[in-house]
Each structure stands twice: as structure tokens, then as C-alpha cells.
Amino acid sequence: MRASQDDFENAMNQVKLLKKDPGNEVKLKLYALYKQATEGPCNMPKPGVFDFINKAKWDAWNALGSLPKETARQNYVDLVSSLSSSSESSSQGKPGADREQQEYENLVVTSEDGITKIMFNRPTRKNAISTQKG
Secondary structure, eight states: OOOOHHHHHHHHHHHHTTTSSSOHHHHHHHHHHHHHHHOOSOOOOOOOOTOOOHHHHHHHHTTTTTOOOOHHHHHHHHHHHHHHHHHHHTTTOTTTHHHHHHOOEEEEEEEEEEEEEEOOGGGGGGTTTOOOOO
């Protein structure tokens, strides 16, 4: 089933109402699918190497290649609907869902497609490893 323009616009509004931040990777996917659905394939020049944010956005959009606008619109709607349903189900009573995030104050642990990624989250220490707490 193809997503209509109304479905796409509803999905754009649902993104604004998400209670939980979906993370940068998902935001980049949403951005790329939105741009592909509204403008088509990437038509912007590649940003400079030190323009990290715009380069990440450009890379995400350019990676979609010649994906048709209709398919991008459907993928956007599907992604937003999966985000909406997962935020609703986690707020409805998974007791350990929030506890895992609070357990690690200096680490960010994410799992996606069977891959667990562990990153330091210690900006005051420039993410350095030390034996001292804090």
C-alpha cells in the first residue's frame, strides 16, 4: 500500500510529537527520506569536510540514490509509525526500559540490527578513560 500525501503530512506532524528522542541515526534517516520524498535525488553539492552536520545530512540523502519519491514517502511513513508505536509501547509499562539508560551515566549503549554499540559520554573529561569517578 502506497502512502498518500495526507499520510506523509500526518507522519511529519507525528515526528514533532514524539516523546522520546529517536537518536541521530534515525533523525538522519528521517531527514534523507523527507528530502527524497519532497525533492527527489540529492541535487546539492557535497559540503566541505569540516562541515560535519551538513556532510552527515548530505551523505544520508545521497545514499538513497535514485529511490522514487513515492517509495521514500512510504518508507518515511513506515519509519515514523514504528517510532510512534515503540514510544507508546515503552511508555505503557516495560519496567526495565528506562532503567537501562539510567544505569550507565558515562556510557551510551545502543543496539540496532543485532549490533550493540558502546560509546563514552563524558564530555567534561573529553571522553578520556581514567580510574577516577566523575
